[in-house]
Amino acid sequence: QGDICCCFFDAAMEEQLYQEEEITAELSRIASGEGSGSLFLNYQPILELATNKIVGFEALARLQIPSLGLISPLQFIPITEKTKLIIPLGDSIILQALRFLNTLQNSGYADIGISINISAIQLLKHDFITHLLQMISSMQVDPQNICLEITESVFASNYQDINKVLGHLQSQGIQIAIDDFGTGYSSLARERELNINCLKIDKFFIDKLMTLTEEEAITGDIISLAHKLGHCVVAEGIEHERQLQYLRKFGCDKIQGFLFSKPLDEQAALSFLKAQT
Numbered sequence: 027q028g029d030i031c032c033c034f035f036d037a038a039m040e041e042q043l044y045q046e047e048e049i050t051a052e053l054s055r056i057a058s059g060e061g062s063g064s065l066f067l068n069y070q071p072i073l074e075l076a077t078n079k080i081v082g083f084e085a086l087a088r089l090q091i092p093s094l095g096l097i098s099p100l101q102f103i104p105i106t107e108k109t110k111l112i113i114p115l116g117d118s119i120i121l122q123a124l125r126f127l128n129t130l131q132n133s134g135y136a137d138i139g140i141s142i143n144i145s146a147i148q149l150l151k152h153d154f155i156t157h158l159l160q161m162i163s164s165m166q167v168d169p170q171n172i173c174l175e176i177t178e179s180v181f182a183s184n185y186q187d188i189n190k191v192l193g194h195l196q197s198q199g200i201q202i203a204i205d206d207f208g209t210g211y212s213s214l215a216r217e218r219e220l221n222i223n224c225l226k227i228d229k230f231f232i233d234k235l236m237t238l239t240e241e242e243a244i245t246g247d248i249i250s251l252a253h254k255l256g257h258c259v260v261a262e263g264i265e266h267e268r269q270l271q272y273l274r275k276f277g278c279d280k281i282q283g284f285l286f287s288k289p290l291d292e293q294a295a296l297s298f299l300k301a302q303t
């Protein structure tokens with residue numbers, strides 16, 4: 027590009043750009059009810075350590091496109107946020123999760139909860155709470171069984187606005203979890219004033235438990251602090267027995283991870299639940 031400016035380009039970059047365009051186009055078709063692909067949910071069991079029982083599932087979005095196959099949410103959620111398609115698609119995700127919660131209730135699992143990941147854009151939409159409460163009432167589910175997960179990085183900006191919405195949600199009986207705790211903007215300093223019920227420790231800290239000693243790992247300190255503030259603690263990404271042993275020792279409340287189960291489709295999630303009772 028002229029005398030003093032150069033720019034790198036390779037085929038992989040072009041491929042990625044094309045893929046992104048294709049995903050964007052498919053997402054907007056799905057949002058208008060026309061797509062040939064599908065946006066659906068998988069459910070990962072959440073286990074309570076004290077009882078060794080499943081107490082809930084986290085709903086995790088999946089995108090299937092005929093031409094590209096299964097796309098990771100790490101790839102398509104940022105696209106839905108950039109294009110604001112997260113508003114209609116997020117509604118569809120919430121509805122699917124609430125429908126599954128309704129199925130669980132009707133199958134005799136009245137105490138099982140559902141955790142739903144929510145983007146800041148959704149949360150800050152002026153009618154989010156009203157709309158959510160309408161969906162909850164139309165699906166005839168108990169707000170107490172719903173937990174909304176908000177990633178920690180969201181608190182970096184709009185802290186006051188977000189926290190206010192979370193307070194309103196809590197007053198309706200909905201649980202709030204701060205997701206990926208410890209990775210982004212540290213909300214530790216404001217931990218006391220956050221309107222949250224639960225803290226999800228990111229896999230980064232869980233991986234550390236494979237190499238660090240009990241004293242070196244700060245995971246135990248995070249758990250103690252959260253408990254002091256009255257929050258429950260969920261650890262994500264447990265793959266090894268050694269991590270589980272540490273987390274039990276630290277008094278962690280709940281765990282989620284491949285050691286226990288991968289995210290499952292609705293039928294498999296129900297079977298998994300049946301198998302333990």
Ligand code: C2E
Nearest residue numbers: 086087099100103119143144145263264265282283284285
């Ligand atoms: P997250 O909310 O932190 O979800 C946990 C992620 O860790 C999931 O990845 C899950 O499959 C994965 N995971 C759980 N246990 C293990 C383990 O033992 N080992 C490993 N390697 N991974 C484990 P997934 O489903 O790919 O989702 C990635 C992220 O995409 C989520 O992270 C969340 O931030 C976002 N996401 C997924 N679904 C939605 C959604 O419906 N809405 C929004 N806004 N974001 C979503």
Ligand code: MG
Nearest residue numbers: 084143175205
């Ligand atoms: Mg999550």
Ligand code: MG
Nearest residue numbers: 205206226262
């Ligand atoms: Mg997380």
Ligand code: MG
Nearest residue numbers: 205206228229
């Ligand atoms: Mg994560």
